[in-house]
Amino acid sequence: MTAPLDVLVVGAGPTGLALAAQLRTYGASFRIVDRSVDRVRESRALAIQPRTLEALAPFGVTDELIERGNPAMQLRMHLPRRVVQLPLFDIGLTDTAYPFLLFLSQAETESVLSEHLRDQDVDVERGTELVGLERTGSSVTCRLRSGDGSEEAVAATYVVGCDGAHSTVRAQAGIGFEGYAYPQTFLLADLEVDGLEPDAVHTYMTGAGVLFFFPLGSPATWRMLTMRPSDAPDTQVNLGLLQEITDGYAGDRLALRDPVWMTDFRLHNRGAARYRSGPFFLAGDAAHIHSPAGAQGMNTGIQDALNLGWKLALVSQGRAPEGWLGTYEAERAPVGRSVLRFTDRAFTIGTSSNPVIRFARTRLAPRLAPLALRATRPRGLVFRTVSELGIHYRHGPATTAGPQHPRRGPRAGDRLPDLPRGLQARTAGPGWHLLLSGPSALWSDELLASVLMGRDDLVDVHRLGDESPWRPVTHGLVRPDGYLGYVARGTHLEGLRAYLDRWLPAQRV
Ligand SMILES: Cc1cc2nc3c(=O)[nH]c(=O)nc-3n(C[C@H](O)[C@H](O)[C@H](O)COP(=O)(O)OP(=O)(O)OC[C@H]3O[C@@H](n4cnc5c(N)ncnc54)[C@H](O)[C@@H]3O)c2cc1C
Known part of the structure; x- marks a missing residue:
C-alpha cells in the first residue's frame, strides 16, 4: 500500500496554483487536480494587488506578471462637464517595490503560475474531478474521476479545497457557506473601445449606477463592467445592448467593437462557516465570494494559499507542530470577513438607488475625492487596505x-x-x-x-x-x-x- 500524499489540492485556479507552488518549494508530496480540461481563458479577475506581487516574488514570477501586465496609475472619473483625474496608487506606499495596481487578466496570471509549476516539474492533472471524500483512520480517501469515467482512490493526509464557489470539498466536509445574493445583474465584456484614453481606469457615474472600463491588454484592450439597467431587455448580452448602455452614460463619445467575451452574472456575498474541518481546508473562492469591488477576490485567494502551503508541508514532514494548522483559520478567516464587509460597502455605494447614496455618488464623491486624496493619512489608510499591504496577524495565535x-x-x-x-x-x-x-x-x-x-x-x-x-x-x-x-x-x-x-x-x- 502506498503512503498517503501529504496534500491533495483540489482546483487549479489561481488559489490552487499558488498553493501548489508553495508546497513544491517546501518539498511536500502532493497532487493538484482540476475537473476542467483547460485552464481559464477568460479574464475574470483583472487586477493584482501590491501585496500579491510581493507574496509571489519568492517564486520568481512577479517580474513576468509585471512584464505582461499594465500598471495603470490613474483613475479618470467622467462627469457631465469635466473629467477628474486621480492617482490610483501613489506616493503613499513607500515600503513596497510594487506601489501600483497591476492590470492583468486572470488567464495570464494563471498562465504565468502554470508555467512556473511546469518548470518545477509539477503536473497539473486536468480533466480530473474530485467526486468523494471519506475519512479513513489518519488519512482521507479521495475519489477522483477522469474524463473517460474511470475512478481512482487516492489517500491523502490533508485535502485543500481550492475548488471555487461551488466547492465539492466544502460540501463533503459539511461546512456551511452563509450569505446572500445581490439582486442586480451585472454585465461584463472584454472588448475594444474607440474614444478612451489608454493607461487609466475610466468610470462614468450617474444616478442609475456606474460604468467602468479597465485597461486589460489581453485578450482585449478593455474590460467593461456595469449593471444591467432595470428597463433593459432581459436578452443575452450583445454588443448592441452594451453600446446602448454606454451611450446612456457617455453620450456618443465611445464606440464599442470586437468583443472577445460578453457575459452577465449575479454577485454573492458569502463566507464559509469554517476554513478547516479536521483534515479538510478551504481557500480562495471556496471560502469567500463577494463583489469584484476593490479587486480583492483572486488576491485574497492567492494569499490564503500562501498562508497555508508552508504550514501543511512542514507539519507533514514533522518539522513544525500541528498547532500551525489551527493558525490558518485564526489568521485568514478575519481577513476573509473584512473583505466581505469592505466589498459589500463599496458595492452598496456603487449601486444603491437610495436618493442619499445616489446624491453622494454622483455629486459629492467627484468633488470630495480630489480633496480626500490630498489628505495623506486617510489616503494612505485606504491604499494600504485595498493593496492588502495592511493585512497583519498581530492578534494571531502564532504572533x-x-x-x-x-x-x-x-x-x-x-x-x-x-x-x-x-x-x-x-x-x-x-x-x-x-x-x-x-x-x-x-x-x-x-x-x-x-x-x-x-x-x-x-x-x-x-x-x-x-x-x-x-x-x-x-x-x-x-x-x-x-x-x-x-x-x-x-x-x-x-x-x-x-x-x-x-x-x-x-x-x-
Ligand atoms: C465573471 C467573473 C468576474 C470576476 N471578476 C473579478 C474581478 O474583477 N476581480 C477579482 O478579484 N475577482 C473577480 N472574479 C473572481 C475571481 O475570478 C475569483 O476570485 C478567482 O477565480 C478565485 O480563484 P480560485 O482559484 O479560488 O477559484 P476558481 O478560479 O473558481 O478555481 C476553482 C477551480 O476548481 C475547479 N474545480 C471545481 N470543483 C472541482 C472538483 N470537484 N474537482 C476538481 N476540480 C474542481 C474548477 O474547474 C476551477 O478551475 C470574477 C469572477 C467571475 C466569475
Whole structure:
C-alpha cells in the first residue's frame, strides 16, 4: 500500500496554483487536480494587488506578471462637464517595490503560475474531478474521476479545497457557506473601445449606477463592467445592448467593437462557516465570494494559499507542530470577513438607488475625492487596505511581541516591509529569517548557535547593521510567508528561544 500524499489540492485556479507552488518549494508530496480540461481563458479577475506581487516574488514570477501586465496609475472619473483625474496608487506606499495596481487578466496570471509549476516539474492533472471524500483512520480517501469515467482512490493526509464557489470539498466536509445574493445583474465584456484614453481606469457615474472600463491588454484592450439597467431587455448580452448602455452614460463619445467575451452574472456575498474541518481546508473562492469591488477576490485567494502551503508541508514532514494548522483559520478567516464587509460597502455605494447614496455618488464623491486624496493619512489608510499591504496577524495565535517592543518599525504580526528596499528579496529564500539590527558585533555566533541548534537548516540569519527597519537594536523572526512571528528589542534572545521551542522545535539527532 502506498503512503498517503501529504496534500491533495483540489482546483487549479489561481488559489490552487499558488498553493501548489508553495508546497513544491517546501518539498511536500502532493497532487493538484482540476475537473476542467483547460485552464481559464477568460479574464475574470483583472487586477493584482501590491501585496500579491510581493507574496509571489519568492517564486520568481512577479517580474513576468509585471512584464505582461499594465500598471495603470490613474483613475479618470467622467462627469457631465469635466473629467477628474486621480492617482490610483501613489506616493503613499513607500515600503513596497510594487506601489501600483497591476492590470492583468486572470488567464495570464494563471498562465504565468502554470508555467512556473511546469518548470518545477509539477503536473497539473486536468480533466480530473474530485467526486468523494471519506475519512479513513489518519488519512482521507479521495475519489477522483477522469474524463473517460474511470475512478481512482487516492489517500491523502490533508485535502485543500481550492475548488471555487461551488466547492465539492466544502460540501463533503459539511461546512456551511452563509450569505446572500445581490439582486442586480451585472454585465461584463472584454472588448475594444474607440474614444478612451489608454493607461487609466475610466468610470462614468450617474444616478442609475456606474460604468467602468479597465485597461486589460489581453485578450482585449478593455474590460467593461456595469449593471444591467432595470428597463433593459432581459436578452443575452450583445454588443448592441452594451453600446446602448454606454451611450446612456457617455453620450456618443465611445464606440464599442470586437468583443472577445460578453457575459452577465449575479454577485454573492458569502463566507464559509469554517476554513478547516479536521483534515479538510478551504481557500480562495471556496471560502469567500463577494463583489469584484476593490479587486480583492483572486488576491485574497492567492494569499490564503500562501498562508497555508508552508504550514501543511512542514507539519507533514514533522518539522513544525500541528498547532500551525489551527493558525490558518485564526489568521485568514478575519481577513476573509473584512473583505466581505469592505466589498459589500463599496458595492452598496456603487449601486444603491437610495436618493442619499445616489446624491453622494454622483455629486459629492467627484468633488470630495480630489480633496480626500490630498489628505495623506486617510489616503494612505485606504491604499494600504485595498493593496492588502495592511493585512497583519498581530492578534494571531502564532504572533508574539517580545518583552520590549521597538519604538519604530514593523510589529510582531506585520508583514515585513520592503524598507530598506531589497529587504524582502534578501529574505525571500524558503524557511524562516532571523533579522538582527544594530552593530554585528552585538550578535555572537555562539549565542545564535545555541538558540538555533537543531533548526538552523530552516532559519537564515541576517545581520542588517544600520540597514534595519528598526531602531534601536532589535531582533525579528520572519515566517516563510513574509510576516513577522516574533519581534523584540535588545539582544536578549530568551523570548525568541521560547517562541522557537513552541513553533519550530529543534530536531533531535
Ligand atoms: C465573471 C467573473 C468576474 C470576476 N471578476 C473579478 C474581478 O474583477 N476581480 C477579482 O478579484 N475577482 C473577480 N472574479 C473572481 C475571481 O475570478 C475569483 O476570485 C478567482 O477565480 C478565485 O480563484 P480560485 O482559484 O479560488 O477559484 P476558481 O478560479 O473558481 O478555481 C476553482 C477551480 O476548481 C475547479 N474545480 C471545481 N470543483 C472541482 C472538483 N470537484 N474537482 C476538481 N476540480 C474542481 C474548477 O474547474 C476551477 O478551475 C470574477 C469572477 C467571475 C466569475
